[in-house]
Amino acid sequence: MSVPVRISIDAMGGDHGPEVVLAGVAISQARHPDARFVLFGDEPRLTKILAARPALAAVSRVVHTEVVVGMDDKPSQALRNGRYKSTMWRCIDAVKTHEADAAVSAGNTGALMAMAKFNLRTMPGIGRPAIAAIWPTLRGESIVLDMGASIGATAQSLVEMAIMGAAMARTIFDIPQPSVGLLNVGVEEIKGVEEVKEAGRILREDEHPDLRYHGFVEGNDIGAGTVDVVVVEGFSGNIALKTAEGTAKQIATYLRAAMGRTWRARIGYLLARDAFKMLREKMDPRRSNGGVFLGLNGVVIKSHGGADAEGFAAAVDLGYDMVRHQLLTRIETSLLSRLPRGDAAGAPEAAEAEGRS
Amino acid sequence: MSVPVRISIDAMGGDHGPEVVLAGVAISQARHPDARFVLFGDEPRLTKILAARPALAAVSRVVHTEVVVGMDDKPSQALRNGRYKSTMWRCIDAVKTHEADAAVSAGNTGALMAMAKFNLRTMPGIGRPAIAAIWPTLRGESIVLDMGASIGATAQSLVEMAIMGAAMARTIFDIPQPSVGLLNVGVEEIKGVEEVKEAGRILREDEHPDLRYHGFVEGNDIGAGTVDVVVVEGFSGNIALKTAEGTAKQIATYLRAAMGRTWRARIGYLLARDAFKMLREKMDPRRSNGGVFLGLNGVVIKSHGGADAEGFAAAVDLGYDMVRHQLLTRIETSLLSRLPRGDAAGAPEAAEAEGRS
Numbered sequence: 001m002s003v004p005v006r007i008s009i010d011a012m013g014g015d016h017g018p019e020v021v022l023a024g025v026a027i028s029q030a031r032h033p034d035a036r037f038v039l040f041g042d043e044p045r046l047t048k049i050l051a052a053r054p055a056l057a058a059v060s061r062v063v064h065t066e067v068v069v070g071m072d073d074k075p076s077q078a079l080r081n082g083r084y085k086s087t088m089w090r091c092i093d094a095v096k097t098h099e100a101d102a103a104v105s106a107g108n109t110g111a112l113m114a115m116a117k118f119n120l121r122t123m124p125g126i127g128r129p130a131i132a133a134i135w136p137t138l139r140g141e142s143i144v145l146d147m148g149a150s151i152g153a154t155a156q157s158l159v160e161m162a163i164m165g166a167a168m169a170r171t172i173f174d175i176p177q178p179s180v181g182l183l184n185v186g187v188e189e190i191k192g193v194e195e196v197k198e199a200g201r202i203l204r205e206d207e208h209p210d211l212r213y214h215g216f217v218e219g220n221d222i223g224a225g226t227v228d229v230v231v232v233e234g235f236s237g238n239i240a241l242k243t244a245e246g247t248a249k250q251i252a253t254y255l256r257a258a259m260g261r262t263w264r265a266r267i268g269y270l271l272a273r274d275a276f277k278m279l280r281e282k283m284d285p286r287r288s289n290g291g292v293f294l295g296l297n298g299v300v301i302k303s304h305g306g307a308d309a310e311g312f313a314a315a316v317d318l319g320y321d322m323v324r325h326q327l328l329t330r331i332e333t334s335l336l337s338r339l340p341r342g343d344a345a346g347a348p349e350a351a352e353a354e355g356r357s
Numbered sequence: 358m359s360v361p362v363r364i365s366i367d368a369m370g371g372d373h374g375p376e377v378v379l380a381g382v383a384i385s386q387a388r389h390p391d392a393r394f395v396l397f398g399d400e401p402r403l404t405k406i407l408a409a410r411p412a413l414a415a416v417s418r419v420v421h422t423e424v425v426v427g428m429d430d431k432p433s434q435a436l437r438n439g440r441y442k443s444t445m446w447r448c449i450d451a452v453k454t455h456e457a458d459a460a461v462s463a464g465n466t467g468a469l470m471a472m473a474k475f476n477l478r479t480m481p482g483i484g485r486p487a488i489a490a491i492w493p494t495l496r497g498e499s500i501v502l503d504m505g506a507s508i509g510a511t512a513q514s515l516v517e518m519a520i521m522g523a524a525m526a527r528t529i530f531d532i533p534q535p536s537v538g539l540l541n542v543g544v545e546e547i548k549g550v551e552e553v554k555e556a557g558r559i560l561r562e563d564e565h566p567d568l569r570y571h572g573f574v575e576g577n578d579i580g581a582g583t584v585d586v587v588v589v590e591g592f593s594g595n596i597a598l599k600t601a602e603g604t605a606k607q608i609a610t611y612l613r614a615a616m617g618r619t620w621r622a623r624i625g626y627l628l629a630r631d632a633f634k635m636l637r638e639k640m641d642p643r644r645s646n647g648g649v650f651l652g653l654n655g656v657v658i659k660s661h662g663g664a665d666a667e668g669f670a671a672a673v674d675l676g677y678d679m680v681r682h683q684l685l686t687r688i689e690t691s692l693l694s695r696l697p698r699g700d701a702a703g704a705p706e707a708a709e710a711e712g713r714s
Contacts, residue, residue, distance in 0.1 A: 109543070137607070138607050138610055148542045148543075151542070151550055183596060185505045185508070185591070185592055185595040185596065186466070186505075186595070186599075193508055193592065218595075218596075218599045219595070219596040219597065219598065219599025219600035219601075219602070219603055220599045220600065220602050220603030220606065221603065222600055222603055223600070223603035223604050223606065223607035224603055224606075224607070232596070234542070235542055235550065235593055236592055236593040236596045236597075238542040238543070238575075238576070239540060239542065239575075239576040239589070239593045239596065239597050240576065240593075240596050240597060240600040241576065242543075242575045242576025242577045243576035243577065243579055243580070243597040243600050243601050243604075244576075244600050244601065244603075244604040245576070245577050246576055246577030246578065246579055246580035246581055246601075247580050247600075247601040247604040247605055247608075248604055248608060249577065249580065249581070250494070250495050250580035250581070251604075251605060251608050251636075251640065253495055254636050254639050254640070255612075255636055258629075258632035258633070258635050258636045258639075259629060259632055261632055261635070262631065262632065264628045264629060264631065264632075265628070265629040265631065265632035267625075267628050267629075268624075268625040268626065268627070268628030268629025268630075268632070269625065269629060270625070271621045271622070271624050271625030271628065272615075272616060272621060272622040272624075272625025272626060272629070273625075274619065274621065274622065275615035275616055275618055275619065275621075275622035275625070276615070278615050278618070279608075279611050279612055279615045282611050282615075283608065283611070
């Protein structure tokens, strides 16, 4: 545990500017004294912010970087204008060159994924990367992926996601054999879910030491916490996540309105305010801020663009945990343990060759 | 308004048996004295239930039907064993033979859709039927479709859904030109959403008198009520609906736990109990029970299988409203108004011919 965890930060990403990003890094730094940071952004501005944060300054290095990828830039545009020279690119590149163990950015998702894919490449044995979110549930937390790294998924990519999601669950929940469910719809025998069915068949037949395949789950199973890992292709996953966020916001609005309507309700609210505070914390989206890019040769964390300092700190914490608990090694090991037994002795080379074919 | 609305009921569908179904019909009947019912099911059992409900009995006719489609029967199985003779089939068939204006069933969705499609066929100009749900939002209610009638959608089916959904919004919300959004993910330039983009292009270019195309919306826009009609293919739509239900349930559980934790919270809860009651009613899934099958030559309403009497009544109400406010005619008119101007004079025949080609 004595080797420091080095995290590179896209200090200019996000809606609120470097003040909020660095305030978030400082919060996370206080929780992880062994973390070190490389901050990419406008040096004069960052240095000024750090002057007021000596504890953070002591463990940070600033790399002056002028180009910033816009929040609305298309991925192709971002790659064209920001490759090699933007804060986002250099933040990812620090992971590639082993100056950092994880990269964290609140910049735009499409650009971040495009740059991360382009620069870090997918791991041997993984066809496409995925974005995993941590979802608060009635039983604790689950991992849901893909949140929109790509649209549509073959049976093979769903299986890869199951393996990567389970590795992530082992990393952060410390469960030896996480349960995995494939998100599906309840209606039987309708066309178009062949990939999901086929992935289910593969996961059932391929006995896997690192995960327990539960079967199909439906949308309501996510919040119920029926399984540790929920696998779904990115279009539906992204919609599920945002629909859940919208529903939570809607209910919070109803609740506020109801509690302000009469004097009795207002007094009741005051008496129960600790309970409401607990509820608010439980529903606080900042607590679970941070999408993890899985399947790349490096750890990249995407913070919500609108995250405040607490939210950004959660994303940095997540990056720290992924490194500290060896997410990448766990995924690699899991991929290897899937090899047909005869080949398993062939060790990494065989796996790589197979993965890349 | 003097012509009665005739509704056929699959009295044996659902998880709770005909007692609950008929209790629901009775609730709706009290709200609509001009409704008439045809009840398909076990005659001795239904007659006995009706004996205790004279008001309902006075406007109902029982048709003895023995075969019942199981809640877990696959659609193909249901068609094989239940065609012509099951309560579900005969309930739909009453609409086809014009004995009823709408059919309501709490039976299994896949079987009901298969039978409805097989028996009623799709309307001219409609490739595939869709299931529409009424979704409570911060601004009132919206219509979301497709909830899982089919998986994957071409641009053309998304456009058809937009037109049908808008017709339904005009029918029940009484808005002359409902706003329509296509559900999409925020990430730009990723592969696989070509259909959604193409549908957006068609809706933007085809100026349509009966709807206002808003553009893309995301998952959180559903609960916000950004548009009157949200269009999405059935896999994602079904997942969105169930995820929202799961989230609402999750928050209700958190809230209950928080309010029972301390004496202060419990007293606060008692004082604010009217507010909580209002909130519960607002979140009550029974209020918006009922999926409307759109695109068929007849009105079919699917009630949730687990609906209680209040829930089933809401589904019957929905069927009543669809008939009373002429859903089918509105959809037909909308489809006609899409014809290229030169052909519009060609009247229904031309539209039918085009639609069927």
